[in-house]
Amino acid sequence: MQAKRLNVRLSDRRYHKLTLLAAQLDKTISSLVDEWIDSLPEPKKPNVTEG
Secondary structure, three states: OOOOOOOOOOOHHHHHHHHHHHHHHOOOHHHHHHHHHHHOOOOOOOOOOOO
């Protein structure tokens, strides 16, 4: 798997909250984001009609 980079703008308050949570859970911010993405529902496939 090739790693991709994602840049996100956060307020100082949200960034601080995220770093505190990661430290409390002994995880990286990347692993928290990975877990959040994995918890999202699967996107529905678009209805493609054959013509």
